[in-house]
Amino acid sequence: MSVRFRPSDTVDFVVIGSGAAGGVVAKELSSAGLRVVVLEQGPHLREKDFTHDEIKFFHRGVLVNDLKRQPNTFRKTEAEKAVRQPAVMYGRQVGGGTVHFTANFWRLHEVDFEERTRWGSVPGASLDDWPIRYAELEPYYTKVEQEFGVSGLAGASPFDPPRSQPYPLPPLPVKSGGVLFERAARKLGLHPYPAPMAILSKPYRGRGACTQCGYCKHFGCEVRAKSSSLASVIPMAERTGRCEIRAESYVRKIEVNAQGRVTGAVYFDSRGKEVFQKARAVVVCANGAETPRLLLLSKSSRFPNGLANSNGVAGKYFLADTGIEAHGLFEHPLNDYKGVHVSRLIHDYYDSDAKRGFFGGGGIDARFDWYPINFALDGLPKDVPRWGEGFKSALARYFTRSMTLLAHTSCLSVESNSISLDPELKDSWGLPALRLTFKNHPDDLNVQRFLRDRMVEILEAAGAQKIWADDAEDLVYTGHLMGSCRMGNDPRTSVVNGNHRAHDVPNLFLVDGSSFVTSGRQQPTCTIAALAYRAAEFMVQASRKGEV
Amino acid sequence: MNSTSRRRFLEVALAAQAAEIAVAHQHARTAASSRTPVLVMLGAAEARELEALASQIIPSASSPGAREAGVIYFIDKALETFDREKREAYRRGLEAAQVKRRELFPASESIAALDGGQHIALLRAIESTEFFGLLRTHTVMGFLGNPEYGGNRDLIGWKLIGFEDAARFEPPFGYYDREERR
Ligand SMILES: Cc1cc2nc3c(=O)[nH]c(=O)nc-3n(C[C@H](O)[C@H](O)[C@H](O)COP(=O)(O)OP(=O)(O)OC[C@H]3O[C@@H](n4cnc5c(N)ncnc54)[C@H](O)[C@@H]3O)c2cc1C
Secondary structure, three states, X not given: OOOOOOOOOOEEEEEEOOOHHHHHHHHHHHHOOOOEEEEOOOOOOOHHHOOOOHHHHHHOOOOEOOOOOOOEEEEOOOOOOOEEOOOEOOEOOOOHHHOOOOOEXXXXXXXXXXXXXXXXOOOOOOOXXXXXOHHHHHHHHHHXXXXXXXXXXXXXXXXXXXXXXXXXXXXXXXXXXXXXHHHHHHHOOOOOEEOOEOEOOOOEOOEOOOOOOOOOOOOOOOOOOEOOOOOOHHHHHHHOOOEEEEOOOEEEEEEEOOOOOEEEEEEEOXXXXXXXXXXXXXXXXXXXXXXHHHHHHOOOOOOOOOOOOOOOOOOOOOEOOOEEEEEEXXXXXXXXXXXXXXXXXXXXXXXXXXXXXXXXXXXEEEXXXXXXXXXXXXXXXXXXXXXXXXXXXXXXXXXXXXXXXXXXXXXXXXXXXXXXXXXXXXXXXXXXXXXXXXXXXXXXXXXXXXXXXXXXXXXXXXXXXXXXXXXXXXXXXXXXXXXXXXXXXXXXXXXXXXXXXXXOOOOEEEOOHHXXXXXXXXXXXXXXXXXXXXXXHHHHHHHHOOOO | OOHHHHHHHHHHHHHHHHHHHHHHHHHHHHHHHHOOOOOOOOOHHHHHHHHHHHHHHOOOOOOOOHHHHOHHHHHHXXXXXXXXXXXXXXXXXXXXXXXXXXXXXXXXXXXXXXXXXXXXXXHHHHOXXXXXXXXXHHHHHHHHOOHHHOOOHHHXXXXXXXXXXXXXXXXXXXXXXXXXXX
């Protein structure tokens, strides 16, 4: 049984959210002797709750935010009135999105931290450098890989940034899709390599090795082989005896005193009762969508625009999960539904290249992240009949013989792309709904078109019998949530400084995808966890010096 | 315990855990398919009509289809449990389909009683409606979802597409990764 604090106990830190960032921060702070309460709106699930049930976990989405109770609204531009529709998807339980994610887990490249300097400005975008560089984050990336457990092959990609340690675990088995991708990519002079995954290829630190069951994305792992914060750092935090994980606690406001310092958080408990947890400092790790929303919900006479938002930047510059897919059908069964979803990857097109005439780049991975029902509904090419014998025979032929390539691509920072509060719609607790305003910068789509053509080349070189690809379209619904409280040295254009401390409030820290200045090439979670280790180290030092 | 034997112990313990999961899985499956299905929410006539439509979406001519998989029992269960709010869409959708049927085939008595060509003509006439989209989604779910939900009887759907639900697979998984090992 882990420690329990009373709401009236002034703990050292309240951490809001328990995903990649919250899990790490809780573990690091409590390991350093500080008393921590983690407030998490979702439930605390165990391995027995994670079953193979596509209807429950994929179609009913029981591990992600429930849009019936917490609805979103969406609009493309500020001139429009937003309409109710799904806009953001995130894991809603202890462990957050690391419980149900696909577990692609790679580091940013050195260039990601200084693209403004290297590339220059982009019209219509707010491309900026990060206040930190890759080299400063490298030791924390290493820590993430060691403590979470990541499988991969160091040095296998010539484009990888420098690393001080190899991956703690060897790569997972290659699948048929990975083999076809690797052969084709080599033929084209590209550099395929084993995809780094936050999934254990061997037993590690008391957790089981992956059983190749194939249920990763949208599912929790029943053998704890997926390196979620629930399976890795959260139990470590609880074992310190100084960290309470308080599930089913939905924070609605962070309180401030007359000095402009935060004093704790007000949340709804599982029965809807309001509770105020006192703390000396607050860390918000509620993700790139809910963190800015909570700041905007935390209006006070001291901060009438929302907490830590005197410059009006909170919620702006939102970065999303951009990408595009192409698919191929092959002669023989691949059975790529078995095993982890992604087995091979290239980063040859990662960097921007002026010769292409636009900003941005991306990686391409070989994957099969389909399950029987969603493949039948969404995985077949458009020229296949939607019902009848033709539909049925296509199902029999395509499911085992298809693979997907995903280009995960850059998303430019645009000021008007933002998270805000809907002026009308409320959630089931009576709080203003989350509103997303988003329209891709034209270069986001240019890079997608460019990489779609590269994917088609790869599928052709792989000998696909049939190839079909998506169109580059403006994004309306996203699962990678970044950029909305970005870090920076200039308090006029960013929300937190390079140590994740809010410019406006000395004892408030924001650490999660919201801190990102640029999108990288998607798959942000490894970096979110690394930022969290680094931020927590700063918090520990500052609190030892009495500077929190 | 030294670290090697400790690691060994964990591997065994975890393998045992995986085996238990596999047994539990199998148990749930057998229990699901041995029960005689009953309709809870849908009336018999309504169920017959819906089943006739579903079996046009996944027909049974070449091999068992939606009918044999018990898709209708899945739909019944969905409307009784997690998709309760779709009942009205079903009621109105089926009504509109009947109107369409009478318009196309005034002499016909029911959807179930139409002949092959008439069925196809009726589906063509409704295939872009919202109701058809819903019925198609449910038919696919009932055909390819877990048998615990009442459909996919004897794993008919999974067998058709070549899918197997197991607690553990070992590589090689498919043709090309096997080829690579040789
Ligand atoms: C389908 C899917 C697949 C993905 N696959 C990958 C992948 O392969 N690789 C990758 O890098 N990323 C992937 N992601 C993204 C990944 O899930 C996120 O990047 C990651 O979880 C973000 O970590 P975080 O700590 O910033 O936030 P989260 O993990 O979202 O954690 C935030 C937590 O805060 C809680 N919370 C929010 N608001 C409140 C509040 N007001 N009160 C209390 N609690 C609150 C939430 O319930 C949640 O548990 C995927 C996402 C989705 C949806």
